[in-house]
Amino acid sequence: SQQGEEDPQALSIQEGENATMNCSYKTSINNLQWYRQNSGRGLVHLILIRSNEREKHSGRLRVTLDTSKKSSSLLITASRAADTASYFCATGQGAQKLVFGQGTRLTINP
Amino acid sequence: DAGVIQSPRHEVTEMGQEVTLRCKPISGHNSLFWYRQTMMRGLELLIYFNNNVPIDDSGMPEDRFSAKMPNASFSTLKIQPSEPRDSAVYFCASSPDSRDQPQHFGDGTRLSIL
Numbered sequence: 001s002q003q004g005e006e007d008p009q010a011l012s013i014q015e016g017e018n019a020t021m022n023c024s025y026k027t028s029i030n031n032l033q034w035y036r037q038n039s040g041r042g043l044v045h046l047i048l049i050r051s052n053e054r055e056k057h058s059g060r061l062r063v064t065l066d067t068s069k070k071s072s073s074l075l076i077t078a079s080r081a082a083d084t085a086s087y088f089c090a091t092g093q094g095a096q097k098l099v100f101g102q103g104t105r106l107t108i109n110p
Numbered sequence: 111d112a113g114v115i116q117s118p119r120h121e122v123t124e125m126g127q128e129v130t131l132r133c134k135p136i137s138g139h140n141s142l143f144w145y146r147q148t149m150m151r152g153l154e155l156l157i158y159f160n161n162n163v164p165i166d167d168s169g170m171p172e173d174r175f176s177a178k179m180p181n182a183s184f185s186t187l188k189i190q191p192s193e194p195r196d197s198a199v200y201f202c203a204s205s206p207d208s209r210d211q212p213q214h215f216g217d218g219t220r221l222s223i224l
Binding site for chain 2: 030031033035040041042043044045048088092095096097099100101102103
């Protein structure tokens with residue numbers, strides 16, 4: 001069963017704007033990860049945040065984690081056309097198992 | 111560095127036929143995962159191996175599905191007999207053997223059962 005639930009399911013913005021995607025989950029986790037998937041390709045890991053961390057940055061990406069609310073957000077700043085993809089959150093459970101959400105389809109309009 | 115390699119990229123076959131999907135993980139990665147992705151159910155973990163041993167196969171849909179990992183550099187996912195509802199994209203991923211590690215995905219096998 002899918003634990004992570006992304007919100008919104010689809011997001012369309014103009015190039016240069018910021019994109020924010022949210023993820024909620026239900027059980028305790030070891031970590032939360034965000035992945036990107038371009039059409040016809042496999043998932044690509046973007047960023048991992050551990051359960052004892054609250055915020056993490058990587059380039060134009062900013063991830064927050066609120067374990068009390070069981071939620072996370074992914075912020076992409078200064079979006080580009082190449083950021084058009086589906087974005088998935090995945091919760092790390094147990095030693096290595098990941099449970100993926102349904103994803104957010106992000107479209108960046110030029 | 112070579113990533114996770116899956117073959118074939120596309121497979122079209124008739125129901126009832128045996129289907130074998132193949133995966134070569136990244137060298138040095140001790141964990142290997144098989145996923146299935148559909149529009150209806152999203153990305154589902156089917157089975158994962160650690161050091162060639164199956165650890166969790168609770169996601170395998172039914173006895174028609176089987177997976178093996180005979181050595182550290184090769185794994186197969188077999189469906190016999192195949193059914194139209196097995197049509198999906200099947201992904202293989204690998205990761206190092208420790209907690210808090212990202213998974214590296216192959217580009218998947220798009221399977222169509224007619």
